[in-house]
Amino acid sequence: MTAEPVVRAHGVGKRYGPTVALHDVSLTVRPGESHALVGRNGAGKSTLVSILTGLSKPDTGAVEFGGRPAPALGDREGWRSRVACVYQHSTVIPHLTVAENLFLNRQPTGRFGISWSRLRRQAAELLESWRVAVDPDVPAGELSVEDRQLVEIARALSYGARFIVLDEPTAQLDSQAIERLFVRMRELQASGVTFLFISHHLQEVHEVCQAVTVLRDARHVVTAGVDELSRAQLIDAMTGEEGGLAVADAADRAPLPAGADAALTVEDLSGDDFAGVSFTLRRGEVLGLAGSNASGKHQVAETVYGLRAPSGGRVLLDGAALPAGDVGAALRAGIGCVPRDRHHQGLVLGLSIADNATMTVLDRLGPAGLAPPKAREARAATAIADYGVVAAGPEQEVSALSGGNQQKVVLARALAGDPRVLVLINPTAGVDVKSKEALLAVVDRVRAEGKAVLIVSDELDDLRPADRVLVLRSGRLVAEHQAGWSDGDLVADIEGVELDD
DSSP states (O other), X not given: OOOOOSEEEEEEEEEETTEEEXXXXXXXXXXXXXXXXXXXXXXXXXXXXXXXXXXXOOSEEEEEEXXXXXXXXXXXXHHHTTOEXXXXXXXXXXXXXXXXXXXXXXXXEETTEEOHXXXXXXXXXXXXXXXXXXXXXXXXXXXXXXXXXXXXXXXXXXTTOOEEEEESTTTTOOHHHHHHHHHHHHHHHHTTOEEEEEOSOHHHHHHHOSEEEEEETTEXXXXXEGGGSOHHHHHHHXXXXXXXXXXXXXXXXXXXXXXXXXXXXXXEEEETTXXXXXXXXXXXXXXXXXXXXXXXXXXXXXXXTTSSOOSEEEEEETTEEOOXXXXXXXXXXXXXXXXXXXXXXXXXXXSBXXXXXXXXXXXXXXXXXXXXXXXXHHHHHHHHHHHTOOOSOTTSBGGGSOHHHHHHHHHHHHHHTOOSEXXXXXXXXXXXXXXXXXXXXXXXXXXXXXXXXEEEOSOGXXXXXXSEEEEEETTEEEEEEETTOOHHHHHHHHHXXXXXX
């Protein structure tokens, strides 16, 4: 006999006012598998997860765990014993220890309150039983992203849950940490743990999952074994269009003329986690910077646009040295930037699209530095149209936008001042396929206008528009690849391994 599914949602529907968030969606996850849930932003993934984890109630349909109806919405202990979600943004409390986080609100007690010795012992036993190599006495805020995720998984397992939802778990991990996470997932699967894996990285779906469900426009499109759907077919199912991911490849266009002027020059630059980095970026050129998260590539880019001060070397724009560690000076000189983390560095989430898109050019919108509301709204409306932002209007708060549309607002602001050099750090992180295409199409557009573009990314697709890709490893430049590079050659240099002949 076939074992009962760990979870089954059938005919689930959910509306928020006039908005249909889910329509007649079904999902079946079998014991011991990693089941991927994919779809564009707005496809219904988050709504389905909120229903599967007991945070919201479906308007239609039902959810079962092990063939039995899901607990009542108010039965939090019942839900915790069946399912847990490890979110992209950690829910551990940084100033509490690992042990305190593991048993928060259920600490063992003694005669005079909490028994700290028993708490530490139980935490150590729990971590050891699931092979999580973390000191239970360490404050959780000192852990790496990778270890915080494992602690959250261990906490979920301690409640008895054997079904774990992983929401974009690799978004903040480098390639080596991702591989370690996948090893642990396979080990946990062998121990009877089942995963629902949510990711925009479709190559990860094929690497770690056995089944995949695609949602599109709040509806179920297909469920199949991952070996039955290629990456292109997955993209087609997500978008409803044929052709897969359409990204301009620099190898398909004419090379940059040899005499093009230098726009940005980096001379022997050293700083946090990198040393002796030198390169030249020419007008109309797209330059990629690749490497692991520990390579120093993000720090180089952040030093170029002034977020970090270098310990040595200098950055020149059109031959003039930029002040060190001064973002404002970089902006005024003609550098626009999409930073690494849009939520903490790129947006003021409580403000509107108009506020966010124009905050770097307010002094240009009216006389004496005044920015009339009509001028601000007109500029924002133009940005919405030019960058394809899906929104109710310029005054909508950016916190209400999808990840892809938020990133388009950040890009609109970076280009609002007509910069000569555009620095993009992980420009498509956490966005869906169509948003990725739209964002990378802007790169090709500004390149054609004669601007210089520096792309720093963990995703190979983001580097396709680059005329050249420089590779950093352990803080130093180790390789350069011309347009037309192969994935294998580039990854080999990133990881520092030799390919077999």
